[in-house]
Amino acid sequence: MLDLERIRSLVTGRRPGYSLPQALYNSPDVLAFDLEAIFGQSWILVGFTCEIPRPRGYLATTVGQSPVVVTRDRDGTYRAFHNSCRHRGAQVCADGAGARGRLTCPYHQWVYDLDGTLVHARHMPESFDPAEHGLRPVHVQNVAGALFVCLAQTPPSFARFREELEPLLAPHRLEEAKLAFQNTLVEKGNWKLVMENARECYHCGVGHPELCLTFPIEDASGGHFAAEGDPRHDAFAARIAAAGLARGPFIGPWWQVERFPLNEGQLSLTIDGALACKKLMVAGEEADIGSLRWAIEPHSFCHSTADTTVYFSAMPTATNETLVTCKWLVHQDAVEGVDYDIEHLTQLWNVTNIQDRDLVENNQRGVNSVGYLPGPYSESDESYVLRFIDWYCDKALDHIAARTGVDGRPIALREALAGAGAEAPAFVAGAGKEAGESRAEHA
Ligand code: FES
Numbered sequence: 001m002l003d004l005e006r007i008r009s010l011v012t013g014r015r016p017g018y019s020l021p022q023a024l025y026n027s028p029d030v031l032a033f034d035l036e037a038i039f040g041q042s043w044i045l046v047g048f049t050c051e052i053p054r055p056r057g058y059l060a061t062t063v064g065q066s067p068v069v070v071t072r073d074r075d076g077t078y079r080a081f082h083n084s085c086r087h088r089g090a091q092v093c094a095d096g097a098g099a100r101g102r103l104t105c106p107y108h109q110w111v112y113d114l115d116g117t118l119v120h121a122r123h124m125p126e127s128f129d130p131a132e133h134g135l136r137p138v139h140v141q142n143v144a145g146a147l148f149v150c151l152a153q154t155p156p157s158f159a160r161f162r163e164e165l166e167p168l169l170a171p172h173r174l175e176e177a178k179l180a181f182q183n184t185l186v187e188k189g190n191w192k193l194v195m196e197n198a199r200e201c202y203h204c205g206v207g208h209p210e211l212c213l214t215f216p217i218e219d220a221s222g223g224h225f226a227a228e229g230d231p232r233h234d235a236f237a238a239r240i241a242a243a244g245l246a247r248g249p250f251i252g253p254w255w256q257v258e259r260f261p262l263n264e265g266q267l268s269l270t271i272d273g274a275l276a277c278k279k280l281m282v283a284g285e286e287a288d289i290g291s292l293r294w295a296i297e298p299h300s301f302c303h304s305t306a307d308t309t310v311y312f313s314a315m316p317t318a319t320n321e322t323l324v325t326c327k328w329l330v331h332q333d334a335v336e337g338v339d340y341d342i343e344h345l346t347q348l349w350n351v352t353n354i355q356d357r358d359l360v361e362n363n364q365r366g367v368n369s370v371g372y373l374p375g376p377y378s379e380s381d382e383s384y385v386l387r388f389i390d391w392y393c394d395k396a397l398d399h400i401a402a403r404t405g406v407d408g409r410p411i412a413l414r415e416a417l418a419g420a421g422a423e424a425p426a427f428v429a430g431a432g433k434e435a436g437e438s439r440a441e442h443a
């Protein structure tokens, strides 16, 4: 049984603008709460339609501790279900993708149609009604080839996110892509530390020498999401407009979408800045289009350059353990060894992810110390961390209020929320900031 009052007091007792109290990073009951209140109540980017390349197939993954399967029917309909057998609960499909017309549970071979209907169960009594034992549906959305699921009965509103992401993402033709490579990394750190690290580039100059070649981290000479009037920014804007692409930025309560320039002369987020794939994902010849960064709370970010889309997802597996999954998409017609090379495609993010893993694990060790005290974020360099932490706290308090029927926020906080409006990221220190005011974050 979750002690919601304890969690509420930890969240309301935190110092705004500072890292969280220790227990929010290392208590098993907080992880259980996070799985319910955050991962159970948010839209999760589970993968891409191109991972189910043919009609009649599935993509299975695990959200927190809940296996989920997305199916694609003959007519191209995508549905999602709890991947838990209605017999005795076994996971029906192993995580991963498969081409299959029906889903058979490996335990006692109950068989489900791709629409979740139970079509076969051996040796059950006459009174058994298969119609009452279909797979339980989960909300699913497809935005330009990106698949999102939400485990909540009533998911957060999706319309504005779709409206803002779709026009920027659609030109990258994810529906015509293929999964070139994926891997996972286990990080011995709480998922919030993984995401805090992923939402800033305060650490990049020292922590990621390889990434710095292509990724425009902040330096003394100015910001990377450079302001209007900056000649490099203006040239980029003109190039993007000529290519018929939109730039954003669009910043919502749980998303950030923006196309930004890479460092001068760099075409892709690769180890040498050269294209990772000769066959472009975007139409046309223009490859110098920077990167479309689309980031989703609580767990993901993607970079879509002209040639590839890279996906990053952080999924909690234990209090101090997070599974990071990385996927690389290229155009479906690209040929490995001819148009792209896996090592060249993946090297930069592999190096970067391992560097980040070490930073996160080191961060967790220090946070576990009896001497740990929450410390201040840099408003300029860690603005997206501030947004993430404020979003987390707000979402946590919303959930506790819904569970208990009591809005236990301090009165000042409730007033701030009321004034912020429904879609505003309430009690966010950086709320209302344009992306141009923020410094780099590689996630
Ligand atoms: S648990 Fe699936 S068939 Fe028994």
Ligand SMILES: [Fe+2]
Pocket: 197, 198, 203, 204, 207, 208, 352, 356, 442
């Ligand atoms: Fe990093």
